[in-house]
Amino acid sequence: MLIIGERINATRKKIAEALRAKDKAFIQKEARIQMEAGAGYLDLNAGLGSGDESEGLRWLVETVQEAGYTDICLDSANSAVLKTCLPLVKGKVMINSINAEKSKLEAMLPLFEGYTGKVVGLTMDDRGIPGDVATRVEIAEKLVSGLVARKVKVEDIYLDPLAQPVATDPNNGRIFLEAIVAIKQAIPGVKTTCGLSNVSFGLPERRMLNRYFLALAIGCGLDSALIDPTDAGMIAAALSAEGLMGLDQFCIGYLTAFRAGKIKA
Amino acid sequence: MLIIGERINATRKKIAEALRAKDKAFIQKEARIQMEAGAGYLDLNAGLGSGDESEGLRWLVETVQEAGYTDICLDSANSAVLKTCLPLVKGKVMINSINAEKSKLEAMLPLFEGYTGKVVGLTMDDRGIPGDVATRVEIAEKLVSGLVARKVKVEDIYLDPLAQPVATDPNNGRIFLEAIVAIKQAIPGVKTTCGLSNVSFGLPERRMLNRYFLALAIGCGLDSALIDPTDAGMIAAALSAEGLMGLDQFCIGYLTAFRAGKIKA
Numbered sequence: 001m002l003i004i005g006e007r008i009n010a011t012r013k014k015i016a017e018a019l020r021a022k023d024k025a026f027i028q029k030e031a032r033i034q035m036e037a038g039a040g041y042l043d044l045n046a047g048l049g050s051g052d053e054s055e056g057l058r059w060l061v062e063t064v065q066e067a068g069y070t071d072i073c074l075d076s077a078n079s080a081v082l083k084t085c086l087p088l089v090k091g092k093v094m095i096n097s098i099n100a101e102k103s104k105l106e107a108m109l110p111l112f113e114g115y116t117g118k119v120v121g122l123t124m125d126d127r128g129i130p131g132d133v134a135t136r137v138e139i140a141e142k143l144v145s146g147l148v149a150r151k152v153k154v155e156d157i158y159l160d161p162l163a164q165p166v167a168t169d170p171n172n173g174r175i176f177l178e179a180i181v182a183i184k185q186a187i188p189g190v191k192t193t194c195g196l197s198n199v200s201f202g203l204p205e206r207r208m209l210n211r212y213f214l215a216l217a218i219g220c221g222l223d224s225a226l227i228d229p230t231d232a233g234m235i236a237a238a239l240s241a242e243g244l245m246g247l248d249q250f251c252i253g254y255l256t257a258f259r260a261g262k263i264k265a
Numbered sequence: 266m267l268i269i270g271e272r273i274n275a276t277r278k279k280i281a282e283a284l285r286a287k288d289k290a291f292i293q294k295e296a297r298i299q300m301e302a303g304a305g306y307l308d309l310n311a312g313l314g315s316g317d318e319s320e321g322l323r324w325l326v327e328t329v330q331e332a333g334y335t336d337i338c339l340d341s342a343n344s345a346v347l348k349t350c351l352p353l354v355k356g357k358v359m360i361n362s363i364n365a366e367k368s369k370l371e372a373m374l375p376l377f378e379g380y381t382g383k384v385v386g387l388t389m390d391d392r393g394i395p396g397d398v399a400t401r402v403e404i405a406e407k408l409v410s411g412l413v414a415r416k417v418k419v420e421d422i423y424l425d426p427l428a429q430p431v432a433t434d435p436n437n438g439r440i441f442l443e444a445i446v447a448i449k450q451a452i453p454g455v456k457t458t459c460g461l462s463n464v465s466f467g468l469p470e471r472r473m474l475n476r477y478f479l480a481l482a483i484g485c486g487l488d489s490a491l492i493d494p495t496d497a498g499m500i501a502a503a504l505s506a507e508g509l510m511g512l513d514q515f516c517i518g519y520l521t522a523f524r525a526g527k528i529k530a
Contacts, residue, residue, distance in 0.1 A: 243438075
């Protein structure tokens, strides 16, 4: 599965500090450890909540590229920020994320004229995150049709049906998992992805719950996840589930990672 | 989910020794720790490969019942052994197992005249374990029809589609999981169960793989498992998956086990 390395995110205190202090060495190390651990893309998020996000994201892109890491997932919901940073990316590029809120989608879609990278689409609109599977599928179809009209390939679109906490509503996890299955049935060739941390909000041993949730999602066909690839327990969950589902032929990936000491029970 | 405690099994060296030595204290302790850890039934297997299985199983039943543990899963494929031991069980009873091998099934079915307990049915016949889902469903239907004809309730039948090692064939895990879904769709009300250890045969970190496989199976609707309930990692897998699937309302079971120190990340 495609792993998007989540660590370089300004909502994390140490990343915010490094971003403010322009600590290149710290950011480059964060890039290196994630790519060495198996990330396909580095998610870069410069949302400090104040200051110039565009300047911050530009600095992050340039900093990780200077160290040779050029496959980048630009993590911003601001079309102006993305417009500034997209031309800077030297390798493969991913946009994280668009959703179906009317004004935001209208601002975002023009970015995809001539775009050849990947994109994450969240199944929410002006009504918020729908409580049911069917409406998430409808929103997914709307996002895909807007992107495909601009010549984005279906297989480059990663839909995230947005997992919410099971502590709030016991159905939240199941609805997310059913939405993964339903979206892939409704839109042949489309991919799915997710962040994992919300589902376990409010419960003890969240990292463990997140690992089991990743396994369950892989069981439902999840293609990608925004995770910390240096978390050996999480990588173990992904490789175990892929091996058990027959997605890792003869468990080669599992065995290779085991021998390299990259997975942890 | 219904946990069948697997520890009292004569294929384990220490159990075989205790069975030969008639070490009541050891067997009773094995019963106690499993029931305290949350087992619904105690699986009792006296298959030493030599000697009188009937006498051995009778002794196991009497020994655990003497300590107050009377909900018993009689683990034998021998109809004569089961016939001897069934009348001894004072609490709830389960038979583990029947399958569709012609001569064995013919010998087993008369046991179910007037039987009011539960039963495990393995989806194999004289051809062995089928390589595909459809044939496992067919065998499941055959077993259920034979049992229902003898007035066993559908909801007391636990079908095990028999997980085989993914190291041998990458499709083995997926076929088992798809069979769980297909059997429950084909036979409304029927339950499913499984042993877990085969799937990880030949791979490193088998206990971890077994935990993820249990989670995946719960995601597919698994109702029961033959496991070691004192394995806190395995219980964590079961409770995590149940909470994430919305089967443990507001994660009460998970939180209770967490506070009691019964789960381990």
